[in-house]
Amino acid sequence: MKMPPAEKITIVVPTYNEAANIRELLREIGKVSENIGERELNVLVVDDNSPDRTADLVKELDMINVYLLERKRKEGLGRAYIDGFGYAIRELGSDVVFEMDADFSHDPGDLPRFLAEIRNGFDLVSGSRHIVGGSIPGWSFHRRLISYVGNLLAKEILGMQVSDCTSGYRAIKTSLLGEINLEEINVKGYAFQMSLLHSAIAHGARIKEIPIVFHRRRGGESKLGLGDIAEFLAELVRIRFELK
Numbered sequence: 001m002k003m004p005p006a007e008k009i010t011i012v013v014p015t016y017n018e019a020a021n022i023r024e025l026l027r028e029i030g031k032v033s034e035n036i037g038e039r040e041l042n043v044l045v046v047d048d049n050s051p052d053r054t055a056d057l058v059k060e061l062d063m064i065n066v067y068l069l070e071r072k073r074k075e076g077l078g079r080a081y082i083d084g085f086g087y088a089i090r091e092l093g094s095d096v097v098f099e100m101d102a103d104f105s106h107d108p109g110d111l112p113r114f115l116a117e118i119r120n121g122f123d124l125v126s127g128s129r130h131i132v133g134g135s136i137p138g139w140s141f142h143r144r145l146i147s148y149v150g151n152l153l154a155k156e157i158l159g160m161q162v163s164d165c166t167s168g169y170r171a172i173k174t175s176l177l178g179e180i181n182l183e184e185i186n187v188k189g190y191a192f193q194m195s196l197l198h199s200a201i202a203h204g205a206r207i208k209e210i211p212i213v214f215h216r217r218r219g220g221e222s223k224l225g226l227g228d229i230a231e232f233l234a235e236l237v238r239i240r241f242e243l244k
């Protein structure tokens with residue numbers, strides 16, 4: 001009997017100055033992938049020409065199943081994901097893509113829990129820090145406030161029935177991404193997470209939130225800036241009033 005082809009999974013990891021974390025992260029993902037069974041697991045690092053030579057470290061590691069997409073300049077998290085998803089679909093033939101940060105805030109050990117829900121038939125599985133079992137230990141009041149207000153506004157203004165709209169740990173079926181016109185998501189930075197989720201809901205996607213513990217980043221610094229917060233607010237208004 002002919003076996004069905006193994007599910008192809010690609011974890012897309014955007015990086016900007018993640019030299020302190022990237023090697024160890026790729027090794028840890030490698031360990032988890034040994035335990036996920038009949039699936040092909042790739043990692044795609046999408047680097048924006050990081051001055052700390054993150055991309056060179058990935059090349060030096062020379063690991064199988066690790067791919068590198070190098071972009072010329074820092075264009076934001078959203079653009080990195082749009083390019084990364086395109087590459088994962090066209091070049092790697094992925095059935096499922098993951099979003100994952102490079103700084104260990106997202107525990108690679110959680111990957112099998114996401115995949116189990118994809119197997120259960122969900123199109124998009126999103127890690128939530130704001131449901132029972134989820135948490136953000138060690139986050140400053142300032143970061144908690146940004147996250148809280150962002151989610152509150154997305155719920156109030158867009159009516160999104162999701163507990164964590166800005167989560168960046170997700171598994172997404174590429175069949176869903178094929179329906180959403182990613183190029184129309186015209187945001188550069190972190191607002192991409194909320195916009196993508198909004199588009200997925202609009203396309204009738206089956207969405208599941210699972211609890212995650214969002215850890216403090218291991219090395220390096222956060223890139224979240226005021227520009228990202230301004231873009232997030234502008235994007236809420238744009239979606240609400242269907243502006244182009």
Ligand SMILES: Nc1nc2c(ncn2[C@@H]2O[C@H](COP(=O)(O)OP(=O)(O)O)[C@@H](O)[C@H]2O)c(=O)[nH]1
Binds near residue numbers: 017018047074076077
């Ligand atoms: N390629 C790329 N990656 C980015 C950019 N901005 C942030 N990242 C990556 O996106 C992930 C989340 O960013 P981070 O600074 O940790 O955000 P925080 O966790 O909200 O503080 C990390 O892996 C970053 O390296 C960017 O402009 N381009």
Ligand SMILES: [Mg+2]
Binds near residue numbers: 222
């Ligand atoms: Mg982080």
